[in-house]
Amino acid sequence: MVEVRRVVIVGASLAGLTAAETLRDAGYEGTITVVEAASSLPPDRPPLSKQVLSGEWEPHRAAPPSAERIDDFDLDLRFGVRAAGLDVGGRRLELPDGTLRFDRLLVATGASPRHLSRPEAMEGIHVLRTMEDCLAIRSDLDAEPGRVVVVGAGFIGAEVAATCRSRGLEVTVLEALDVALGRVLGPEIGGVVGDIHRDNGVDLKLGVGVEGFEGSDRVGGVRLNDGSLVAADVVVVGVGVVPNTGWLAGSGLTVDDGVVCDETCLAAPGVAAAGDVARWPNQLFGRSMRVEHWDNALEQGAAAARRLLAGAGEAVPYAPVPWFWSDQYDRKIQLAGWIDGADECKVVEGSLPERRFVAAYRRGPRLTGVLGMNRPRQVMQFRTRIAEGITWDDALAELDQGGDER
Amino acid sequence: MKVVVDYDLCESNAVCMGILPEVFEVRDDDFLYVLQENPPEDLRPKVEECARRCPKQAISVED
Numbered sequence: 001m002v003e004v005r006r007v008v009i010v011g012a013s014l015a016g017l018t019a020a021e022t023l024r025d026a027g028y029e030g031t032i033t034v035v036e037a038a039s040s041l042p043p044d045r046p047p048l049s050k051q052v053l054s055g056e057w058e059p060h061r062a063a064p065p066s067a068e069r070i071d072d073f074d075l076d077l078r079f080g081v082r083a084a085g086l087d088v089g090g091r092r093l094e095l096p097d098g099t100l101r102f103d104r105l106l107v108a109t110g111a112s113p114r115h116l117s118r119p120e121a122m123e124g125i126h127v128l129r130t131m132e133d134c135l136a137i138r139s140d141l142d143a144e145p146g147r148v149v150v151v152g153a154g155f156i157g158a159e160v161a162a163t164c165r166s167r168g169l170e171v172t173v174l175e176a177l178d179v180a181l182g183r184v185l186g187p188e189i190g191g192v193v194g195d196i197h198r199d200n201g202v203d204l205k206l207g208v209g210v211e212g213f214e215g216s217d218r219v220g221g222v223r224l225n226d227g228s229l230v231a232a233d234v235v236v237v238g239v240g241v242v243p244n245t246g247w248l249a250g251s252g253l254t255v256d257d258g259v260v261c262d263e264t265c266l267a268a269p270g271v272a273a274a275g276d277v278a279r280w281p282n283q284l285f286g287r288s289m290r291v292e293h294w295d296n297a298l299e300q301g302a303a304a305a306r307r308l309l310a311g312a313g314e315a316v317p318y319a320p321v322p323w324f325w326s327d328q329y330d331r332k333i334q335l336a337g338w339i340d341g342a343d344e345c346k347v348v349e350g351s352l353p354e355r356r357f358v359a360a361y362r363r364g365p366r367l368t369g370v371l372g373m374n375r376p377r378q379v380m381q382f383r384t385r386i387a388e389g390i391t392w393d394d395a396l397a398e399l400d401q402g403g404d405e406r
Numbered sequence: 407m408k409v410v411v412d413y414d415l416c417e418s419n420a421v422c423m424g425i426l427p428e429v430f431e432v433r434d435d436d437f438l439y440v441l442q443e444n445p446p447e448d449l450r451p452k453v454e455e456c457a458r459r460c461p462k463q464a465i466s467v468e469d
């Protein structure tokens with residue numbers, strides 16, 4: 001095996017920078033070049049739909065976790081450089097102004113928001129991923145618009161709606177499905193989240209499609225597929241993200257809704273992927289996953305870095321229990337595990353009307369996920385048990401025995 | 407080693423407890439309790455992992 005002297009990381013956000021730190025922690029002393037399309041250090045993203053959008057935090061407080069230590073990583077950090085192509089066999093990364101040779105490469109290019117088609121010049125229609133996006137929305141909100149329309153009741157849309165309500169603004173949420181957060185949480189729990197938004201004064205319209213936008217220089221309304229018009233002074237579109245893999249066309253990597261990796265995060269010899277852009281088979285769940293969570297970007301960034309340095313026979317599978325949080329009003333929603341395609345969902349602690357509960361999800365004989373609302377302790381305890389592979393029956397039996405001794 | 411939590415930042419999401427329940431506990435009142443403020447040295451790697459993985463960067467380790 002060649003000695004590793006040149007590592008290149010594409011993307012300087014959570015996955016990429018965590019990988020850089022992990023390489024140094026592991027004693028790697030060669031060069032680390034990090035190329036990042038943005039013109040400066042990307043922010044920590046979760047506060048962009050919460051504290052920064054609300055105005056509670058100034059932008060500098062949303063610094064990425066490693067910001068204070070980054071000088072110690074001794075990086076060749078290049079901002080404003082968008083990787084244009086990759087030649088896996090030749091171990092060359094194509095940049096706009098030349099090529100970069102590498103011994104090891106990490107793809108950590110994350111994901112970008114999906115857009116809806118709209119008139120080019122119309123102002124007031126936003127997506128939310130970057131600090132620039134956040135500040136553009138915030139400045140529109142500072143002007144105290146009559147109504148904000150959020151398209152899409154996923155997590156980002158739901159958090160934006162909650163933040164706008166906390167600023168006292170009128171909010172309409174438009175969702176194509178019959179339930180808020182239905183894609184992730186399913187009808188029952190999604191229904192509870194929808195009720196929470198309605199109780200907090202959101203005008204939640206379910207089962208409606210967006211036809212287009214009306215207005216001239218600025219947006220004035222959103223046209224629905226039933227022909228009706230919803231007045232809007234500001235629109236935030238939160239209809240999901242797509243992994244940033246366009247630049248990998250012809251690279252030799254397999255791309256299928258993310259960069260396809262093996263169970264150790266390796267996409268090709270010497271090339272790994274991590275974070276929102278990576279798809280890999282998670283052995284613990286026996287299925288292929290692409291996870292858009294903060295904690296995963298951190299953990300997979302670290303795992304992928306270790307993978308790139310691993311010698312023959314040293315590679316270990318990356319098989320975590322994914323974990324995610326979302327803050328809406330005074331509710332904290334937390335999800336551990338994988339609940340998509342579950343065979344059964346059961347509230348095991350608290351109750352839906354209390355809006356303080358834990359719901360457990362079964363797939364086959366196993367407990368595969370838990371969803372908690374204002375129950376962080378229990379979600380984390382179950383997360384550990386899911387990692388241990390606990391069966392559904394054992395999990396329920398433990399609860400019967402007064403599970404708090406777990 | 408001393409574990410310090412900035413309670414203004416902490417949002418009790420219990421990530422630290424998932425990693426090191428001997429030191430961090432989120433109770434049913436949804437507050438985080440530090441069970442050992444001066445944990446033994448052999449727990450240092452785990453405490454540092456908690457500090458790194460805290461989504462609020464609320465944990466610091468003073469030696």
Ligand SMILES: Cc1cc2nc3c(=O)[nH]c(=O)nc-3n(C[C@H](O)[C@H](O)[C@H](O)COP(=O)(O)OP(=O)(O)OC[C@H]3O[C@@H](n4cnc5c(N)ncnc54)[C@H](O)[C@@H]3O)c2cc1C
Nearest residue numbers: 011013014015037045046083109110275276292293294297
């Ligand atoms: C508003 C918002 C709120 C969120 N809230 C939560 C939350 O509450 N809880 C939670 O668990 N998760 C949350 N998330 C998700 C979490 O932030 C992401 O999972 C995480 O940022 C993923 O990190 P990443 O490093 O994989 O990708 P990203 O953060 O997307 O970073 C990828 C980087 O790569 C760069 N890049 C892309 N293409 C190229 C190229 N060709 N060349 C060079 N650079 C390139 C991009 O500029 C970007 O900086 C939220 C996300 C957003 C947007």
Ligand code: SF4
Nearest residue numbers: 416417419420422460
């Ligand atoms: S991980 Fe951080 S925010 Fe979460 S409970 Fe622990 S200290 Fe608080």
